[in-house]
Each structure stands twice: as structure tokens, then as C-alpha cells.
Amino acid sequence: PRLVAYVVADRTGAAPEPAALRAHTAAALPDHMVPASFVALDALPRTVNGKLDTAALPAPDPAAAIASGGRLPRTGREELLCAAFAAVLGVERVGPDDDFFALGGHSLIAMRLAARIRAALGEEVSLRTVFDAPTPARLAARLGTATALARPALHAGRPLPERLPLSSAQRRLWLLHQVEGPNPAYTVPSAWRLTGALDRTALEAALNDVIARHAPLRTVFPAVDGEPYQHVLDPARARLELASADGADLAAEAARPFDLARDLPLRAVLSRTGPDEHVLLLLLHHIATDEWSDRPLLADLSTAYAARAQDRAPDWTPLPAGYADYTLWQRDLLAQAGPALLAHWTGVLDGLPAELNLPADRPRPAESSGRGG
Template identity: 45%
Template sequence: MIPLSFAQRRLWFLHRLEGPSATYNIPFALRLKGPLDTAALAAATTDVATRHESLRTLIVEDADGTPGQRILPPAEAVLPFHLTDTTPQDLDGALEKVLRRGFHLDTELPLRTTVFTLSPHEHVVAFVFHHIAVDGASMAPFLNDLVTAYTARRQGQAPHWTPLAVQYKDYTLWQRQLLGDEDDPESVAAAQIDYWQHELDGVIQPVQLPLDRPRPTMPGHHGGHVSFTLEPELLTGLGKLAADHGATAPMAAQAALT
């Protein structure tokens, strides 16, 4: 069985901790105007999953409870593709229902597609991914490949593209080989763990900020908005400070808050 990457393992742990939820769903919705060939779109979605193994990967556990990747052959990878009629007034509620449904990672592939038909010439296509298979940077290549495949299917053909030189499983195996076993004191993984254990020793967790209501026992994942303005000079300076230390601007802002 192919092991999980370390990022996947974190997401798998959280999935097992709280059960299927929408916390790590990545929604992507497109509003399309004009005629839509839904059969071609369904075929194109399958074409993209055939091209990208991560979209046809289940996260399963062996007898000892160790998780791993099980990549389904293209013939067995059936991606959910639903068609439903709705009205503009009901669209938001229908979208929210689709986007908030969680994934069972051991039995469900990490992509669902729902086409909402508002009229014969207006549709909203909602793609819902699980973060264990994609991230924000995945959307551009997904859309590029989807357009290529849809265009080909509209012409009654399968897409013609060069096979990918690297799949996510290749990255996973390379990462494991590079970092090594964290139980091996000579490994890169052990060195990184040792560094952060010393770096974070004594750090107060969580940050003790005054709250207007008690912290709940279980997270509700409900948020709010507080608007404020950062002057351009401050924002530029924050970005430079972060870059000088090999960090991102949000990391520098979090450090300042702490």
C-alpha cells in the first residue's frame, strides 16, 4: 500500500478525529451561460480523474490501522456527478447543502460534481474536493484539463494529452525517502522534529486572548469578520520582514500577535 504524504496524514488524523465533515472541503463553483452539454462535462470530469491519480484515490487502513493510498484503476473510478433543477431563489441553499456534505475518505473519491440548472441556458457547476487530494494551486491545472477534455468530448473524441511525468504518489515516496524515519536520529525528519521541539518549548498554547464567550468543547467552525485597514507601507514592510526571514506575511502577522 502506498503511504500517505505527511500533509495527507495530518488531514487523515483530523478526519478520523472528528469524522466526515465539511471542514476540509474545497468548493469551486462556476456559473455558465449558454447551452451546456452535461454528458460531455461528465465524461470530461472522468477524463481529468483518469489523468490525475489523486482524484481517484481512496484513503484506506490496513489491519494495524495504518493509513495508505489506494489508487483505483480508471475503470473502477466512478466520480459522483449529479444533475438537479433549481431556481435562482433556491440556489444558495442548494449550494450550501452540497458544499457542506463531508467525505468518507475510505469509500468515496475526493471529488463530487453537481450541476444546477437554472434555465436551459444558465447553469451553476459546483465541484467539491477534499483537501487531502487537492489544494488551492490545483484549481488552475484542473480547469485547464477540464476545458481540454470538455472541448474534445463535445467533438465526440477523447482528449489527447501527454501523460503526466509525475503523480502525487511519486512525490509521496520521494518525500518519505528524503526525510527518512523520524525514529532514526540521523534522519532529516528527526532533525526537524528536534528543532521544533526546542523552538516551541515553553510557548504558551493557545494564545491567551480575552474572549467574549467561553471556548467550546467542540469546534463549531463558525467565524465572523472584523474589518481594519493596513496602510500600504506597513503591508509592504510586513512582506519584506517575512521574506527576509524565510517566512510568509501571515506567519509574521501571527508572530506579532503572539
């Protein structure tokens, strides 16, 4: 989903250019509320009752936003940025003067663009910079005036310390675990309907193949003198048993929390719902997964099951790096940039209230339930 603004010019002339409208809205609104596209109309469509007919509003045309006959990139930096724009926007090509937002970009895609630029050029790009310089050419000029970030190299397969530190994301969830205790609010459930003949033994073997391949799924988080560390279990010790449950018991299983110091952060429960019909419930603690991880996890599970059903081990493509490699890379990065970042955000947040006094439709509970709504 993305925000689209429909603009009707007043009687004095034509509607402003999208770039001018975007600059105006970006100055007045938070980033997530700035429209991704602006569509000029002679008049807003109305229903027979005089209300706005949203179904009749035309969808923006991303292809129309690509500059026809545009120039080629003049520098290697522009060429890299054009390729990054095209990749995150899902279009075939982007010219140096094509506008990121006119092509359908929004703040979430801008975050992905910033990550690609960071990987390709080693330079940090804020969302505000993308809003202020939304074409490859303007962004290249803006980056050309900045000092490139000296980033440590990521060394895959480097020797691991005896006590592997936690990544920043892991430490946040570990701290919440210490404050709140085991909490099912941080369990990420997914249920999958399986139809056809099922080889339970092959499925359990495939789950253990995936755990062996991805170290975060066999990591526990003990602590010594209050300082946690990652303890990555040997695959031979991190064996998962595929549990069975009736349909009514699946919700209870999902509500059972994890103990991060002892439990594998993955449980799997299989429920038989009919002849050749099953539901596979996967429960992962958020310390080991996120939404982006769902697709590769299920792809690996499917590959492993197909192999185990034929009595063979899966033929994996080796992973270029492991999560432990990333953790040590992040530690090295924060050793360089951490003090400056901490000083910056301490200054930004100085004097702000500890709690926002927002209007609410019900009394604020003393303790969060985690249920939402």
C-alpha cells in the same frame, strides 16, 4: 496585497535608507508584518479635516528600485538567484544588488523564492535568511557558506508499493478525519456558471478524464491496524456520476461530508438555472486539493470538455511526475532529515503553553465550529 511604509524624515535630516529601515523593522516585527516597500515623503497627505488621506499616498514604484547601471552577475550562483528573483517578482530582470523587498517582495513571495532556490540549488533558505540577505549577491554569499542539502532524486514512474504511504499533508488531514469524523469544514467548494448550450454527456466524460489524469482525485484512504495508506483506484473503477440538483439543494450538497476511506474526494453537481444556463458545483476534499490546484484543474476540465464535445479523447501533455512519485520522494527525504528536524522543533517548542491565552471578544467554545468570524 502588501505592506507599504511611508516615512517622513524628522527635522534633523533625510529619511533613512530603505535597507536600514527594513533591518530595523525586521529585528522588531514578525516576518509577515515587515513592510515590503518604504516610500520617503516630505509630509503625509491630509484631508481638509486634518485626517490622513490614504487615497493620496503614492504607490511604490518597483522599477525605481532596480539599480540602474548595475553590474552583471559574477558567479553562476548569482546568475541563478537573479533569475529566481525575477521569476517570482514578475519583473523582466533583476541585478545582483537589487533588493527583493524594494521590488515588491513580501513573505509569501519569499516562500516561493525559497522553493525555487531549493529546486535550482538544492539548498534550504529560510524566510529570515531572505530578510537578512535580500539581494542576489548577498544571498549568494550567504548560501556559499552553507552546506548544500543532499536531497534524494524524484523518480517519476517508479514501481509503487502495495500500500502507498500518505504524504505529510495527507496524513494531517487523515488524522483530523479520525479525530473529528467526516467534517464538511474540509470540503473545498467552487461554483461555476455555465452559459450556452451544454452537452451533459461530454461534461461527465470530461470530469472522468480529469479524474483519470490526476490520481489524487481517485484515491481513497483505508487503514490496516490503524495505519492508513493511499489506495489509488483504477480509472475504470473510479467513475464519477454528474448529479443534478435544484439551486436550493446545492448548499445541502456542499454540507455533505466525505468519508475518506470510501468516497472519491471529488463530487460534481449540476443545477439548471435557466434556458442554456447552469451552475456546476465542484466539491473536493482538502486532502486532494488546495488553492494552487484550482487553475490547472479547471484548465484540464476545459480541455477535456472541448474534446469530448467533439467525440474525441483529450490530447493531454503527459504529466512529468505523479503525486505518488512525490509521496515516495518525501518519504526518502524525511528518512534523511526527519530526525534532525523533529529534534530541532521539539527543542524550539519545549516549555511553550499548549494553548495561547489571547484576548477574545466572546467566550471560547469547547468545540470549534469551523465557521470562522
